[in-house]
Amino acid sequence: MNQINSNEVSFIWDILNEIPDPEIPVISLVELGVVRNILWDNEVLQITITPTYSGCPAMRVMEMDIDQRLRKEGFDNFKIIMQYHPSWTTDWMTQETKLKLKEYGIAPPQLHTKQRVGALLTEGPMNVACPQCNSENTKLISEFGSTACKSLMKCNDCLETFDYFKCI
Amino acid sequence: MSQNNSLFNYILKIADNQLILGHRLSEQSSKGPFLEEDIACSNIALDLIGAANSLYIYAASIQGENKTEDDLVFLRSERDYKNVLLVEQPNTDFAFLMLRQFLFDTYDFYFQQALLNSKDETLAAIAAKTLKESTYHLRHSGNWMIRLGDGTTESAMRLKNAMNQLWCFIDELFEQDETEIALVAQGIAVDSNAIKAQFDNHVASIMQNAGMDIPTNIFMQKGGKQGVHTEHLGFLLAEMQYVHRSFPGVKW
Numbered sequence: 001m002n003q004i005n006s007n008e009v010s011f012i013w014d015i016l017n018e019i020p021d022p023e024i025p026v027i028s029l030v031e032l033g034v035v036r037n038i039l040w041d042n043e044v045l046q047i048t049i050t051p052t053y054s055g056c057p058a059m060r061v062m063e064m065d066i067d068q069r070l071r072k073e074g075f076d077n078f079k080i081i082m083q084y085h086p087s088w089t090t091d092w093m094t095q096e097t098k099l100k101l102k103e104y105g106i107a108p109p110q111l112h113t114k115q116r117v118g119a120l121l122t123e124g125p126m127n128v129a130c131p132q133c134n135s136e137n138t139k140l141i142s143e144f145g146s147t148a149c150k151s152l153m154k155c156n157d158c159l160e161t162f163d164y165f166k167c168i
Numbered sequence: 169m170s171q172n173n174s175l176f177n178y179i180l181k182i183a184d185n186q187l188i189l190g191h192r193l194s195e196q197s198s199k200g201p202f203l204e205e206d207i208a209c210s211n212i213a214l215d216l217i218g219a220a221n222s223l224y225i226y227a228a229s230i231q232g233e234n235k236t237e238d239d240l241v242f243l244r245s246e247r248d249y250k251n252v253l254l255v256e257q258p259n260t261d262f263a264f265l266m267l268r269q270f271l272f273d274t275y276d277f278y279f280q281q282a283l284l285n286s287k288d289e290t291l292a293a294i295a296a297k298t299l300k301e302s303t304y305h306l307r308h309s310g311n312w313m314i315r316l317g318d319g320t321t322e323s324a325m326r327l328k329n330a331m332n333q334l335w336c337f338i339d340e341l342f343e344q345d346e347t348e349i350a351l352v353a354q355g356i357a358v359d360s361n362a363i364k365a366q367f368d369n370h371v372a373s374i375m376q377n378a379g380m381d382i383p384t385n386i387f388m389q390k391g392g393k394q395g396v397h398t399e400h401l402g403f404l405l406a407e408m409q410y411v412h413r414s415f416p417g418v419k420w
Contacts, residue, residue, distance in 0.1 A: 054297055055190075055218025084222065085293035087300065143308050144208035148215065152204060168300040 012038050012045070012070075019069055022061040023147050026104040029062055033092035036083055045070070045078035050088045053148035090167050101165055102131045107153065109167035128164050130155035140164075174347040175288070176230045177250070178357055180240070181348075181393060182279075183223035184251035187241065188401070189272055190216030191408055192259060201262055208308060212269070215301040222294045242412035246402050247395040254337035256392070256401045263316050263326035267334055270309035274370050275341045277302045278363040287355040310374050317378025324379065332383055339388035341367075 016038070017030040029035050029049075037048040047066060051059050063080055070078055090109035098108035107128050127136045135157040145152040150163040193213040200206025224237035231240075255272060259265045280302050283295035316323040342360040344352070351357035375382055391397065412418060 051218075051222075051297070053215060053218065054222055054301060055214030055216070057214070084297055085289070087293065087297040089300075142204035142208055143304055144204075144211040146207070148211055166304070168304075 007040070009038050009040070012047075015069060015073055016047070016066065019062075019065050022058045022065065024101070024104065024106065026100050027097055029066070031093070031097040031100070033088060033090075034062060035066075043077055045075055046081060047078060048081045048083045050083050050086075052088050056148045058147070088168075090165065105131050105162060106150065107131045107162055107164040109165045125151065125153075125164055125167070128153060130158060130160065131162055132160045133158040172230055174351055175356065176227055178348060178351055179223050179227040179230070179291070181250040183220040183227065183240075184249050185255050185272070185276075186216045186223070187220035188249070188251045188404065189255035189268075190214070190220060191404060192255065192257075193265070193269070196259055196265060212305050212308070215305065219294070219298045219301065222297070226290050226294070238412065242409045246397050246405060249397065249401060249405070250393050250395060251397075251401075252337065252340045253389055253392040253398055254334065254341065256398060256404060257334065257337070258400050258404075261326055261330075263323065264330040264333065266309055266312045266316065267327060267330040269305065270313050270374070271334060271338065271341075271371070273302060273306040273309045274367055275363075277306045278366045278370075279358055279360075282358040282363055285355075286357070291356070310370075313374050313378045313380070317375070317380045327378070327380060331380060335383040336386045336389045340390045340392060343390060343393060345393065 013030065013035075016035050017028045019029045021027050021029060021032050024032075032052070034049050034052060035047065036050050037046070039046050047070075049062070049066070066080060093109065101108040107130070110125060110128060125140060128138050129136050130138050130153075133155060135155055137156040138153050139156060140151060141154050141161065142152045145163050149166055149168075151166055152161060153164045154161045190213045193209055193216065196206075197210045197213065198206065200209055221237060224240045228235045228237050228240055254268060257264075257268060277299070280295045280299040284292055284299065286292045286295065313327070316327045318324070342364050344360055348357050352359045372382065
């Protein structure tokens with residue numbers, strides 16, 4: 001690949017799309033929606049990212065992974081900018097990404113956040129399908145699972161416990 | 169007080185509440201009543217400390233002088249911390265710490281919701297992020313109130329005791345000084361008086377389901393927002409700041 005092509009923003013999107021999420025390696029940082037924007041500001045490449053959860057310990061790792069990958073591709077003049085607005089939402093995930101999560105054994109976020117407003121204070125996730133057997137006869141064990149972004153659930157039919165990616 | 173100064177102090181008040189409560193809760197990590205709950209509490213502690221971190225970064229940028237969030241967290245003493253007394257109260261039993269969470273979560277949920285409308289864009293953006301997390305926190309601690317209050321005689325008694333010890337810290341949550349009132353007038357700060365009714369309603373409805381009475385005629389304790397704390401904060405800071413103060417400038 002020659003220099004002009006490798007500086008194309010679309011090429012950079014492609015390479016960042018190859019960086020796996022540190023905790024859910026089947027999806028990339030781009031698919032997760034953490035990478036928000038890529039642009040050249042004069043000679044400086046600016047990568048804008050947004051945190052999934054405020055205290056997510058994986059954010060630092062994500063920044064380091066982006067940093068390392070860009071250096072490996074020969075970029076050394078870049079800046080990673082943390083942006084809070086608009087705040088990260090699972091609504092940005094495509095159907096394809098959700099399917100990848102399901103195949104990996106994580107129930108993907110249900111619905112759209114807008115459909116859940118109002119019920120949020122009293123109701124947890126409803127009718128989440130088990131990623132193993134697709135049964136909707138499941139129950140919530142804990143709102144807070146193995147990572148900040150997941151809840152822990154159990155299928156009443158196949159009896160498997162599974163992670164549910166919270167809809168936020 | 170200059171505009172920047174009052175905004176800086178206002179941000180610290182919000183962040184200090186989250187940091188100190190997050191630290192208190194983190195002291196409980198590995199001591200939860202069962203594994204899933206232990207993980208839940210550690211998750212919530214991380215959210216709180218993470219939200220505080222975003223605010224400290226913003227505050228440090230206003231302060232300038234090459235200050236960082238670490239300076240604000242590790243190099244301020246008790247009198248400089250402006251958190252409310254509620255969040256610094258030390259852990260005793262699970263009912264106590266979950267009630268402390270519930271009272272703060274209820275306040276914080278309505279507070280962050282109101283902060284979404286702040287004319288300060290950074291505060292509003294951080295609030296949008298925090299609110300999503302606060303919603304989970306409040307649902308979690310609210311469910312525990314009902315489970316404990318409506319549970320066994322023992323759990324109800326422990327929740328009642330906790331209520332008698334913690335209710336005296338409620339009024340302080342809604343206390344506002346002159347600089348805060350000035351920020352409210354500019355559309356930057358949240359008018360705490362405006363969220364008091366929402367707080368009261370939610371607490372009343374959950375406590376009714378939990379079969380708990382809300383204490384009345386209790387003398388209300390205040391002082392945290394002016395930096396006058398209970399003796400417990402000093403011990404917390406001593407532990408939290410020890411490494412940073414022993415090895416100035418250390419990074420990890």
